[in-house]
Amino acid sequence: MLNTLRKIVQEVNSAKDLKTALGIIVRRVKEAMGSQVCSVYLLDPETNRFVLMATDGLNKRSIGKVSMASNEGLVGLVGTREEPLNLENAAAHPRYRYFAETGEERYASFLGAPIIHHRRVMGVLVVQQKERREFDEGEEAFLVTMSAQLAGVIAHAEATGSIRGLGRQGKGIQEARFVGVPAAPGVAVGKAVVVLPPADLDVVPDKPAEDLKAELELFGNALEAVRADIRALSAKLATQLRPEERALFDVYLMMLDDASLGCEVQRVIRTGQWAQGALRQVVNEHVKRFELMDDAYLRERASDVKDLGRRLLAYLQQARQQAMVYADNTILVSEELSPAMLGELPEGKLVGLVSVQGSGNSHVAILARAMGIPTVMGVVDLPYSKMDGIDLIVDGYHGEVYTNPSDMLRQQFADLVEEERQLTQGLDALRELPCETLDGHRLPLWVNTGLLADVARAQERGAEGVGLYRTEVPFMNNERFPSEKEQLAIYRDQLSAFYPLPVTMRTLDIGGDKSLSYFPIKESNPFLGWRGIRVTLDHPEIFLVQVRAMLKASEGLNNLRVLLPMISSIHELDEALHLIHRAWGEVRDEGTDVPMPPVGVMVEIPAAVYQTRELARLVDFLSVGSNDLTQYLLAVDRNNPRVADLYDYLHPAVLQALNKVVQDAHAEGKPVSICGEMAGDPSAAVLLMAMGFDSLSMNATNLPKVKWLLRQITLSKARELLDRLMAIDNPQVIHSTLQLALRNLGLGRVINPVASLQS
Incomplete structure (x- = not known):
């Protein structure tokens, strides 16, 4: 069954449109299960009816004509219950509905599985047989697996706009x-x-050729280039290979010959297909043929054809890249x-x-x-x-x-783009003004940086310092560990650019989803693995070089603050502080006279939340990393779109943890800041201010919006709102209550503009 499933999926994925794909599925599933009927019904969201879209076994003339509401028939029952239905005698079921035009009265047994994509029912896959019998567990499992595969195919068809004419009005699914x-x-x-991706034949789409002559010329040039490469390779290896081994290159050249691959691709181009699509079609046909052969030697030739196909495609892509024309409103997709x-x-x-x-x-x-x-x-x-x-x-x-957004949706979002542009222009006037509430509370707004491009944007938007400089960025842009001298130059630029404002430099924070090509960390669960301070404490030579570079870079400026990531215990902090003091001693011994900079700890692991007071006694400041803290508190990988809706920094547990950190840090007389996406969300920033955070650090783009909102509210009103929200136990209710309260105060202008479209 697994082998059958793999073959069906391969065939379906290479189908040119949804109609062809559905046809393949009903035909192949019917064959695989030995049933007399296989049909696909798709849910038309406009009419909320399940429409027969493909069948092998029922009357073909009923396709597109037979439909039933979600509360009608066995198909409607499968769709609404969202689980398989296996019946020995379908006609005896109270929900059975008879359609004369399908000819299904001859079939007794029924097995239906819902087609679901991301919790949304898209249709029902059905098999039927003449004799009365219950389908066994293996057959049911196969159909459920097949329907899961079909869900992805239908979702893709929606995206590319190839579902059309599904509803009776012919409107189909618009977006x-x-x-x-x-x-x-x-x-x-x-x-x-x-x-x-470079030279990946599998993802090359079909596309009509705009200029057949130009496509043929492109392919001809690619053929010549690959022939030249193979001849050059053969000559290069002449002294290292025996004559019979070198003959393989002649085989390659013969395959490229005008009477072979080359000729077939040109023939497909002449039918109106672009060169890359024609190449994919011909190569895949040859590969299929070779892979089905019994002779092991001939089966191996499939990889030769694939290799030639990749080489030709690389040249075709290169030529097209050079001639690529970008629209004024390009959205790059890859x-x-x-x-x-x-x-x-x-x-x-x-x-x-x-x-x-x-x-x-x-x-x-x-x-x-x-x-x-x-x-x-x-x-x-x-x-x-x-x-x-x-x-x-x-x-x-x-x-x-x-x-494929509808005209209405496109217009709504286009209006938002224009509103955003005007809002940004209007907020520019706030650059020189402080972030101060209506009742006189000052809250410094800092920025997160990592690239030189961030510096200009931060200064344009009136940042009062750097709350997080990601030192891993220069490491990631390198092909080896940067030397102390190289790091010194990078850090000096950053410190000078913001002088005399404070710059908080986080020590190297790699691991998780931040890897270095020259220092790979392979782990099955990297977010709970070797990352942040754990890596640098295990490699004191990396840590010491970095801290020395930071200290030397701050000479005469003295605006450096050092931040330690991923701290989970007092022992780790003691070790890190010992190394920092050692580096400071070495730098001073070398004649660089710098004071010991303030050192802080990132609170981003639940363990640190419960040790805030102990950590605060040993350092000069604390900084909450809201992204990781939310991820670890909720056990949600923040980079996984499948659980994206569970990642929520307004979750009651996150709000309570943040409140505790501020209270405990202040109890020890230490300031506490927060960086991460939460600090850059204007409505969340109101709550963070109310909790008592001493500064907020965010990306430069959001800084003016946060400043505008905080200047329009009093601290007392923000605290009142926080008290209300801390009593709520549902994140969705917290979101809606917060948004509504701010709108009622006339402060909806900079709150997430898309929220109004989705409500």
């Missing part, structure tokens, strides 16, 4: 929504430009975005980013926040390879992507 991880705030409306991809775009064309893989802490996400480009990462279900040229909306606040 689809995909959930990922919010990586950079903001909203973008534009056209998808897909960057495919399986895995890289900083290099951003650099290839002409300035001013890029409005949004979408990545199937990656997290909110990836290189690209950090860069996107610095550039102010709305970004969504980790959209695992997005059929990105088929999306080139389609309309997209990127909601960087909630980590959502809308494909």
Whole structure:
């Protein structure tokens, strides 16, 4: 069954559209299960009816015509109950409904499985047989597995717009929504430009050729280039290979010959297909043929064909990349975005980013926040390879992507983009003003930085210091550990840029989802593994070099603060403080006269929450890392889109933990700040101020919004609101109560603008 399932999935994934895919599924499932009927009913959300969309065994003329409401028939029952239904005699069931046009009166037994994608019922997959019998457990399990696969196929078809004419009015499904991880705030409306991974034939989509002559020429050039490469490779290895081994290169050249692969690809191009799609089609056909052969030697030739296909594709992609034209409102979409991809775009064309893989802490996400480009990462279900040229909306606040949006939705989001632009312009006037409440409470607003681009943005927005400088960023942009001298230069630039304002430098924080290519950490559960201070304490040579560089960089400026990440015990803190004092002694012995900088601890592990007072006695300040603290308190991987809706920093447990940290730190007379996404959320910032945080640190983009909101409220009103919310035990109710209270005070202007569309 597993082998059958794998083959069906492969065949379905290569189908050109949804109709073909459904046809393959009903035919193959019927064969695999030995049943007489297999049918797919899809739920039309406009009419809320299950429509027969494909069948093998029932009357084909009833496709698209037969439909039933969710409270009608056995199909409706499977859909509403959201579980399989296995009946020996379907007609005897009280919910059975007879449709004369299908001819199904001949079939007695019935097995139906719901098609569900992210909690949404999309349809029902059904098999039927003439004889009365109950399908066994293995058959039921197979159908459930098949329906789970089908859910992804239908979701992809929605995204690319290939479901049309599902409803009776022919409107079909106008848009689809995909959930990922919010990586950079903001909203973008534009056209998808897909960057495919280099030389991966499997993801090449079908696309009509605009200019057949140009496509044939492109392919001809790629053929010549690959032939030249193979001849060069053969000549290079001439002295190392025997003649019979070198003959393999001749086989490659023969395969590329005009009478073989080359000729077939050109023939497919002439039917109207672009060169890359034609190449994929021909290569896949040859590979299938070879893999089915009994002879082991011939089966191995499949890998040769794949290799040639990859080589040809690489040249075709290279040529197309050079000729690529970007629209004014480009939304770059890829399986895995890289900083290099951003650099290839002409300035001013890029409005949004979408990545199937990656997290909110990836290189690209950090860069996107610095550039102010709305970004969504980790959209695992997005059929990105088929999306080139389609309309997209990127909601960087909630980590959502809308494909094929309706005119109404597009207009709503376009209005938001314009509102955001005007709001940002209006907030520029606040740059020189302090963050001070209506009743005179001052709250310094700091920024999180990591790139040089962050410096200018922070200064433009009136930051009062750096609450978190991510020192791992220069490490990640290197091909080896940067030397003490290299680090000194980087840190000096950062300290000088903000002088005399304080700059809080976090010591190297790698592990989790932040890896160094030259220092790989392979773990099955990296977030609970070797990361942060655990790595640097195990490698004092890395830690000491970094702290020495920081201390030397602060000479004459004295605006450095050192922050230790991932502290979970007093023992770790003692060890780190010992090394910092050792580095300070060494630097002073070398003649650099710097005072001992303030040293702080990040509270981001639940263990640290319960040791706040003990930790505070040993350090000069504390800083809460709200992203990791929320993740660890709620046991939710914040980079996993499948549990994204469970990650919530307004969860009662998180609010209580934050309140405790502030009270305990202040009881020891130590200041406490907070960095992370929560500090940059204007409505959450009201609660953090009410709790008593001494400073907030956030990305520069959100700083003006937070400042505006806090200047419009009194501290006493914020405390009143906090007291109300601390008594609520449901995160959703906390969110809605907070939003409503701020709107009632006339402060809805900078609260998440997308919230109003979703309510």
